Amino acid sequence: MRSITVLAGGVGGAKFTQGLLSHLAPLNTSRETTRRVSVIANTGDDMWLNGLRVCPDLDTLMYTLGGGISTEQGWGRANESRRTSAEIAAYGRGWDWFTLGDLDLGTHIVRTDMLREGYTLTEVTELLCRRWQPGVALLPMSDEPIETHVRLAEPADEHDTGELIHFEEWWVRYRAGVPAQEFVQVGQEMAQPTAQVLEAINTADVIVLPPSNPVVSIGTILGVHGMREALRQAKAPIIGLSPMIGGTAVRGMADQCLESIGVDSTASAVALHYGARADGGLLDGWLVDTVDAQAVPELRSAGIQAQAVPLWMTDVDSTAAMAQATLELADAVR
Numbered sequence: 001m002r003s004i005t006v007l008a009g010g011v012g013g014a015k016f017t018q019g020l021l022s023h024l025a026p027l028n029t030s031r032e033t034t035r036r037v038s039v040i041a042n043t044g045d046d047m048w049l050n051g052l053r054v055c056p057d058l059d060t061l062m063y064t065l066g067g068g069i070s071t072e073q074g075w076g077r078a079n080e081s082r083r084t085s086a087e088i089a090a091y092g093r094g095w096d097w098f099t100l101g102d103l104d105l106g107t108h109i110v111r112t113d114m115l116r117e118g119y120t121l122t123e124v125t126e127l128l129c130r131r132w133q134p135g136v137a138l139l140p141m142s143d144e145p146i147e148t149h150v151r152l153a154e155p156a157d158e159h160d161t162g163e164l165i166h167f168e169e170w171w172v173r174y175r176a177g178v179p180a181q182e183f184v185q186v187g188q189e190m191a192q193p194t195a196q197v198l199e200a201i202n203t204a205d206v207i208v209l210p211p212s213n214p215v216v217s218i219g220t221i222l223g224v225h226g227m228r229e230a231l232r233q234a235k236a237p238i239i240g241l242s243p244m245i246g247g248t249a250v251r252g253m254a255d256q257c258l259e260s261i262g263v264d265s266t267a268s269a270v271a272l273h274y275g276a277r278a279d280g281g282l283l284d285g286w287l288v289d290t291v292d293a294q295a296v297p298e299l300r301s302a303g304i305q306a307q308a309v310p311l312w313m314t315d316v317d318s319t320a321a322m323a324q325a326t327l328e329l330a331d332a333v334r
């Protein structure tokens with residue numbers, strides 16, 4: 001059996017993986033053609049809220065692949081209600097800019113309960129996935145907490161002390177509208193990739209960087225000590241898909257993240273930021289959208305096998321075609 005390992009944030013990573021599973025489904029007829037998929041998930045967005053451990057990207061992946069996602073929102077549960085949040089707000093507690101639904105809270109309660117009992121986040125995620133059956137091995141990047149914080153370039157408001165704020169506060173409360181000076185991975189010194197993550201990298205036949213946020217999703221995963229080295233030593237080709245199309249983030253606010261680390265919001269700048277593997281970086285191959293085809297020769301001369309294909313994840317079929325192009329490029333560079 002061959003193995004595909006995907007490094008993913010929330011919405012972009014989940015959508016791509018959904019397309020990948022759809023592409024693989026007809027092949028899963030015999031042991032020779034079956035592909036096992038592992039997803040290494042960003043946990044840098046995780047936080048404590050009202051005493052509960054919330055893992056936004058893990059849950060977006062689990063609910064999307066398990067069929068429980070709210071497709072309108074792209075996160076949280078379908079058919080959700082907010083009675084518990086309204087009660088918490090009536091006590092003047094919690095964050096009014098980050099509301100969790102009642103069904104979603106069930107997940108956070110189970111997770112927190114198990115973490116308190118001493119289970120690792122990997123073990124907890126495995127138990128949650130027994131219910132959701134996402135069709136992949138869903139692996140937190142680390143069992144030690146790492147939380148992305150943002151150092152603001154200027155105070156967000158008159159109450160702000162200019163210190164670090166949690167990434168979710170910057171992203172959801174301020175809609176990334178306040179310039180970020182830097183992203184800090186709080187807890188990074190104490191964290192390492194799990195054994196399951198390292199095995200998924202070492203045994204992979206293909207490693208994919210899906211169109212996830214290059215800074216606060218994939219960048220955070222790469223920031224875990226030992227992760228970059230493990231990827232560079234992997235025998236599998238590493239193929240990425242651009243989250244930038246036509247010089248802008250397709251959905252969301254990744255441009256603001258790139259700006260604060262001094263990288264242009266273009267398909268080629270993001271690829272060069274990851275770097276060519278032959279040149280000390282990570283990438284063997286890189287897919288850009290057809291509107292960015294002019295970037296292909298530049299990237300090829302930089303040692304990255306680039307190719308232009310449609311990269312809009314408009315539905316599962318178009319995303320499955322992207323997954324197929326990814327696996328074909330992996331075969332071509334192997």
Ligand code: GDP
Nearest residue numbers: 009010011012013211212213217243250254313
């Ligand atoms: P998050 O954790 O929910 O922010 O999700 P990810 O980090 O996994 O993915 C977010 C990124 O997906 C954004 O930065 C977008 O640039 C990218 N993205 C979203 N939709 C599309 C799409 O249809 N095509 C491509 N190429 N990128 C997309």
Ligand code: CA
Nearest residue numbers: 009010045057
């Ligand atoms: Ca995220």
